[in-house]
Amino acid sequence: MKIRQQYLKQLVESKDTEFIKVLTGVRRSGKSFILNMFRDYLISSGVELNRIIYINFEHPDTDDIKNFKTLNEYLKSKADESGKYYFLFDEIQEVENWQRVVNGLRVAxxxxxxxxxxxxxxxxxxxxxxxSGRYVEIKIMPLSFIEFCDFKNYHDDSRYGRYYQEYFEIGSFPSVALLQNETLTESVLKGIFDSIILKDVCLRGGIKDTALLLRIVRFLLDQIGHPVSAGSIANTLSSGGRKTTNETVDKYLDLLEGAFIFYKADRYDIRGKERLKTLGKYYVVDLGLRNVALGRNRGNVGAQLENVVYLELIRRGFEVTVGKLDDKEIDFICRNSRETLYVQVAYELPQNSKRETDNLLRIPDNYRKILITGNPMDSGVIEGIEIISVIDFLRGSLIS
Known part of the structure; x- marks a missing residue:
């Protein structure tokens, strides 16, 4: 069994604290696997089985405990002694008024x-x-490139270019990474896509116009790396014969973000030092979903590279915005508690490399500036700007 060590470490470090640990993330990203991994850790650490109450609320056996009253009675029958109990609840949002159950357990x-x-x-x-502040969120994402290679037992240094191409094409869902058959891979990806759209967006958001939702999803997938707004989406759809309103598009965008299928990067004015409310960019949680929805050969490869870099940056704990510097754009401004980075992404470094570095050189401060390219041979420094290939970046170089 592959262990996603960074997430297990976070759970172990927060064990036996007063905080409720909330694992969030897109469907099939590995939350259930990680919760079971932690359950195994508890058992191996000497916690008695009857002190661990694990429930997967998507399992058919739990159909009769899907509301506050029945779940509360069930838990009373299981936790009927004094002493510590570990409650592990998978997909608990399936339970009506589940918040009251969780708060009651914390108190009782x-x-x-x-x-x-x-x-x-x-x-x-x-x-x-x-x-009121008594929980900690642990954000679970599909596999990083390093995890992907580990899942597939890929460890030949001379073949990382091929490994990356596969990661780029089929994406990073754990269940997909373990497959060997291309037809099965596409079938599983389509199933994940449909499940997210139907269960986590349509059903949860009360959406009946699935056709409109899918048009918006495909628009976002086709416009990765481009600034968009509810208005621009509504206008594009209307010009294509599908009238809708900005308010409807806004609602659908919120639901798609809420289901973790898309992440929005707001724009940030570097000179004005303020976050802008218009024309953000959307990035999909997994390129495999994009490829199964639009086709592998469709679209701007540079924009998809930008998507890969964005996901890795947030996976490493950065808050990421899109930089605006007068009339120029900086792909990413990355901040955490330790540092600020400026990152530009280019599919290839042209002979006149100043075209890719000029925007970074215009920034009036001394934070690190990095150019990430799709060429595995690119590396070095140009006028103080660090050059790194996407493969080296994904393997952990330069950015911690």
Whole structure:
């Protein structure tokens, strides 16, 4: 069994604290696997089985405990002794009024609580009110390139270019990485795509116009790396004969973000030092989903490279925005508690490399500036700007 060590480490470090641990992320990103991995850790650490109460609320056996009252009664029958209990709840948002259950366990028991969910809205509203800062979110993403290679037992240094191309094409869902058959891979990816759209967007958002939603999804997939707005999407759809409103598009965009299928990078004015509210960029959580929805050979490879870099940056804990510098654009401004980076992405470094470095050189501060390219041979420094290939970047070079 492959162990996703960085996530297990976060769970172990937060074990036996007062905080409720909330694992969020797109469907099939590995949340259930990681929760089970932690369950195995508890058992190997000497925790008695009857002290671990694990429930997967998407399993048919749990159909009769899908509301506050029945779940509460079930838990009382299982946790009927004094002492510490570990509660592990998978996809708990399937339970009506689940927030009350979680808060009740926190108050009534010596408890350590772990929950997973495939929708960002589970951390808003009543849960935030009830817990008021007593939870920690652990964001689970599909596999990094390093994890992808580990899952597939790829460790030949001379073949990382081929490994990357496969990662680029089939994406990073754990269940997909373990497959060997191309036809099966496409079938599984299509199943994941349909499941996210139907269960986590349409069903949860009460959307009946699935055709309109799919048009918006395909528009976003086709426009990766380009600034978009609800208005520009509505206008494009209307010009194609499908009338809709900005408000409807906004609602659908919020639901798609909430299901973690898309991430939005806001624009940031470097000179004005403020976040802008218009024309952000959207990036898909997994390029395999894009390829199965649009076809592998469709679209701008440079924009897809930008998508790969964006995902890796947020995977490493950066807050990422798109930089605006007068009339120029910086692909990414990356901030965490330790540093600020400026990152430009280019599919290839042309002979006149100043075209790719000029925007970075215009920035009036001394934070690190990095150019990431799709050429595995690119490396070095140009006028203080660090040049690195995407493969070296994904393998951990330069950016911690």
């Amino acid at each position: 028991y010596d408890s350590d609580i772990y929950i997973t969910g495939s929708n960002a809205t589970m951390l808003s509203g009543e849960l935030a009110t009830l817990l």
